[in-house]
Amino acid sequence: MKAETRKDEIIKTAAKLFKEKGFSAVTMRDLASAMGMKAASLYNHIKSKQEILKEIIISLAEEFTHGLELIQKSDISSIQKIEEVVKLHVNITSQNKFGMASLNNDWMHLEEKLDYYLELRSNYEEELRQIIADGVKKGEIIDENIEIMLFSILSTLRSLYLWIPKKDYLNPEKLSQELSTVLVKGINKKID
């Protein structure tokens, strides 16, 4: 791991501000002030406000894509794959509590990289859909509407960024495990 550059600090600070008010509502003067400098000085380190957003979002999106690829080709059951996806989201979100807000809410302000982002996202959804469909075919997963199961799981995982910061006494391992239980088994008490 290399040393953190000034650019990295700016991006980290920006992510924090973007989470609070959204990309559009944060001005370069806000960001500069949070960094203890003047707005013009930021441009010694970054090319534009856009570039900051791009750095935050694209690196996260690629991290998810890469993580899911590994899970996809591993030789485990469908349910286990879903459990690994839960871990992936919990881990990335735990380490990027702020950036995840931009990924979820400010992707539409990407300009040149918007199409690339949308491609990564739809591929991600498609791969996860495939994992679920496989599980249904193999009889591991109930034969309910696949879109609804996909949506329900993904909504929960994508919202983790709102919730992990409030409960960060829970370690990632325990959180992943308990979350998997709820997502996979549901909440109703079974009659054993």
Added chain:
Amino acid sequence: MKAETRKDEIIKTAAKLFKEKGFSAVTMRDLASAMGMKAASLYNHIKSKQEILKEIIISLAEEFTHGLELIQKSDISSIQKIEEVVKLHVNITSQNKFGMASLNNDWMHLEEKLDYYLELRSNYEEELRQIIADGVKKGEIIDENIEIMLFSILSTLRSLYLWIPKKDYLNPEKLSQELSTVLVKGINKKID
């Protein structure tokens, strides 16, 4: 039901734009242009940009609060209450596909009404938490971490606005029922 005023049209159009780019990125000139008029003309109908956001968010928040109150005091099981909450979200979201985006993402730009909104929201979460806790106590709901169950359900329901527009061939009744199944029973196949 009364006739739709020009103000209502403006708010509806604003909600649509707010969903696409977020409150901060939509200018009064954008809104005016979408309405086929000049920015200044908007002010014959509305007091400020803020007021539009307030109208969108507060009316929705109050609708949820009221809906949950009715469910809370009805004499049904905890699981049934949760199923009613699912219906509540599906119905309100189906009828407010655009406004729900503001409720989820732009509430922090409320000014005078921010505290009121935060109060409604935390009361809502607390009441739902109570429904779950009751269910656990009565043995209807598994004895897992209540916060995780609350978070998982609420994340899914709060994300409906992203998903309903894409699948609106599904009618609200069917969607509510299938979503309840997934949330309550989970996705794994039981050994009958």
Added chain:
DNA sequence: CAAGTAAACTAACAACTGTTAGTTTTTTTA
């Protein structure tokens, strides 16, 4: 310690922001 580089600064820009004032046009009502 000299030279080079990194990182801050001041000043300014052109475009855009929400909003107001005052006026004209269109629609409704008596």
Added chain:
DNA sequence: TAAAAAAACTAACAGTTGTTAGTTTACTTG
């Protein structure tokens, strides 16, 4: 059809926006 009300307009404002140019200060390195 005249008067009143509703709804649009033009023009402009004061403040804010992202960004650039040019300069000064601080740190690193040979």
